[in-house]
Amino acid sequence: MKLYSLESSDPRLLGPYRLLWRIATGGMGRIYLARQEAPGTPASAAGPNGTVVDHGLVAVKTLLTEGIVSRPDRERFAREVQLAGRVDCAYTATVLDADAEAERPWLAIEFIPAPSLAELVVSAGTLPADAVRWVAAGVARALVELHGLRVVHRDIKPLNILLPHDGPRLIDFGISHAHDHTSSTTTIGTFAFTSPEQACGNKSTAASDVYSLGATLFFLAVGRPPYEQTDHPIGVLALVQRGELNTSGLPPELEPLILPLLEVDPGRRPAPSDVLRDILSGLDQATADRGAERWLPGAWTALIDEYAEQGRELRDGTVDVDAAEAPTQMKSEGTPEGSDGASSEMREQLLEALRKQQDALARAQAEEQAEAEARKLARQEEEERRLREQARKEEAERRERERTEQERNEKEQKERQREESERATREKTATAAPKLDDSKGWGGPLLVVAAIIGVLIWQPWGQPDDDTPTSGPSTPPFVSSSDSLDHIDSGTDTSSSSSSGGPDYTEPPESVTSTPEPDPTEDAFKAVSYGDCLDVVDTGYGGHSEYDWSEEEPNTTSCGYGARVRVTGTTGDCASGVDKAAWSYYSTTSEERTTLCLTGQYHQGDCLLATRDGNTVSSIAMLSSPNCADQMVPAAYNEILVVTAIYRATAGAGTEVCRHGQYDANSYWSINVDDDATMLCLKAYD
Incomplete structure (x- = not known):
């Protein structure tokens, strides 16, 4: 070493x-x-x-x-x-x-006197498939232990995994990231082995360790990280953030093991216990627990032996520390070039040590600068997200104002139309009614004259009895707009006049069936399929009893990190639950209702609207997604809660599992989602 x-x-x-x-x-x-x-x-x-x-x-x-x-x-x-x-x-x-x-x-x-996986790959080459599985089983065992203790390593990489003869050992639990001023749970490890959510500045979870394990195993099998090679660390960071993998060179027999670990969506990655079970089921059970000699190439075991021997010498004290420091002292005293061979060898050792120190310092400075740039980029992205959330909130408020204004205008318009209709009816009635001036006594005679004229026009003596057949065409009855045209006798000659000199009747035109206009919103709802994720959240302005969606029609989006809702059904028969909702639309064109069944998706660091009274949280808008730093919330809510951890729900588990050590004085709440299969830990955002 x-x-x-x-x-x-x-x-x-x-x-x-x-x-x-x-x-x-x-x-x-x-x-x-x-x-x-x-x-x-x-x-x-x-x-x-x-x-x-x-x-x-x-x-x-x-x-x-x-x-x-x-x-x-x-x-x-x-x-x-x-x-x-x-x-x-x-x-x-x-x-x-x-x-x-x-x-x-x-x-x-x-x-632990043992080489790291990084040094082994650089010095002794890549591993065959069975050896990769053996190393993966050891690291998976470590992660099962860590995650069982609710510890997330956050920086799994080849340099942090030592390999003595008895199997891999994890080191470095994030001490080198003690200067990360963004959050105690937000880290960006070595870019080529970090997860997309960490690269985006989001919280590190157990799934983040799983992704880093996948990148490490890929490195063991191929000799490089699973991305396109680039000289600039920010270029690697951008590839990681976008999840743009380059898996060329990966042996096909290792794809079922490694590729699921490199899923961009943390929810789709397997748990370490599942990885361990699958590996052990494929290894020879009789030799699965044997040491490195059984699995590793000779070049690997030789380097491990060298480290072990050096460790024994250091423990036994056979390495003279003071003599080892002598080259530095001789350099300061200016030992001449013409000294004996031993001094020359010491100078060479000194120069080599100085070169390595300079290289190490240069790498440290480059990593520190890259991490600073990454933190700056993460802060910029968070600010952009906050601005987008603010713009979305303002847009929702604008649409709400426009909707209220439109409803008021429609109501006023209907009221004006009703008043105008009533006024027109009164005027028509007043115009049609005869105005008789009886001041001169003409009212009575005029009525008598009108009655006589009416009788003469009617001529009841000329009408046949009901039982008497009549000759000639009869006058067709009056057809109202609600009657069917089939009620008219098609054999009747409607072109001639009645015997009483009535008006001619003509056949009414056939009705024309028009094609209804398409409804784009209905089309958008019907275009959604089971399993799609939607770019929509509950704004919270509908209160506790109603959803106020951020969009008027569904827009599908990637189901990767950040998607809040997933479609679980399109038939309208939606299940109930705290994290479930139904979003429906009724089309007046087709007179049909389309319903989408939705369920929430949650990630560590997500924020939710809530109503809190002291230490009691009475309601949570489970499909909301406010900006965590918002100073104002919808009137129905008074708190913003942040998801601090996500665990598999177990019987009897409560908020005690949410605490980070005995000195954690925060107040936590927990809620089960995903049909009680998953537990979310929540605390007030501060």
Whole structure:
């Protein structure tokens, strides 16, 4: 393994540990090889599970900082120490000791003399399919243990997986990300191995670890990350954010294992326990638990042996640390070029060490700059999302105002039409009624004259009796608009006049059937299929009892990260549940109703509208999606809750599983969705 001499800026003691070598320097932290040799301290101490652990050689991590450690950095480091201290399993490096309140905070963990998967691939080549499965089983076991403790690693990558003979060991539980000022649960690891949701600045979940495992296994099998090669880290980040994979070169027999892990949608990735079960079912059960020799190529086992031998020498003290630091001292004293062969060899070792240090520092600076750019990009995307949400909210309010104004105008128009109709009726009645002036006594005679004229016109004496047949064409009866034209006798001559001199009657025209105009909204509803995801959310302005959708007609969208609703039916027979809804549309053109059955999709970091009274949440708009930082909410609600974690629902599980350690003082609520199969942890957004 590569060991570097201590620099003048490096401490010599951290707690009871004497620092011997510098192992690695990352963007935010530094790792040392140390031994517990401080005077007055025991040679062993109780480990996290109460057993006595012989510290011997340990790896000590500390913050990479200059001057006084700030309070926020110290608090983040303390949270990371507490998180790593919860882990005590055979597949990770054991935490031995820590002091987050020291002048320079530190964390001591078990020293594992083994190469990383990154170094093995670079130095010894890629792995065959069975060897990849064996490594995958070991890492999957570690993730099952971690996730069972509600710990998300957040930075699974080849460099953070050591491989001794007895199987993979996970190291580095995010200490190097203690400087991430965005959120304690939002991280962007090494770009080529991070998940799309992490690359977009969203929260890291157990599914994020699964994606990183898939990228790591791809690296073991192919020798590169699963993306197009680019020299700029931001270019890699953009590919990860869009989920643009390049899986060429992946052996076909490994596709069923690796490709499901690289699903862009976190909800479609398998759980580590499912991965482990599938791998073990395919491996030879008699040899599944054997060590590296059974599975790994010779070049891999040779390098693992070299590390193990070096570890034994370091523990036995046969490596002289003071002599190893001599090249640095000789360089400062200016040893001449003409010295003997031993001095020349030391100078070469020194130059090589300096070159490696410079390379490491350059990489650290590049990674730090890339991470800063990534955080800036994530903040910009969050601001753009906030502006989009604000614009959508304003658009919803505008449509609501327009709808209210339109209803008022229609009501006023109908009222005016009714008044005009009543006025026209009164005027018509007044015009049609005879105005008789009886002031001169003519009213009576005029009525008599009118009656006589009416009788003469009627001529009742000329009408035949009901039982007397008549000759000649008869006058057809009057046909109202509601009668059928079939009621008219087609044999009657309607072109001649009646015997009484009545008007001619002509055959009414045949009715014309017109084709109804298409209804685009109905077409949009009928175009939606089962399994589609829609770009629509409940704005909350409909209150607790009604949905007020952000769109007037459905628009399908990708079901990847960020989609809030999925269509579970189009027949109208929708199931009920807290996360379910029905969205229907009645077309006046076809006189048909189209109904879509919807269910919510949830991700860590999503926000929901809620009504809260103290510690009681009485209602939650489960299909809403407000901007988490909104200062105003619809009148029916008074709180915004954020999804902090998503777990598989189990009997008796409550909000106690939502807490992040014993010092977490937040108030949490939980709710079951997905037909009680999934539990969401919620807290007030702050």
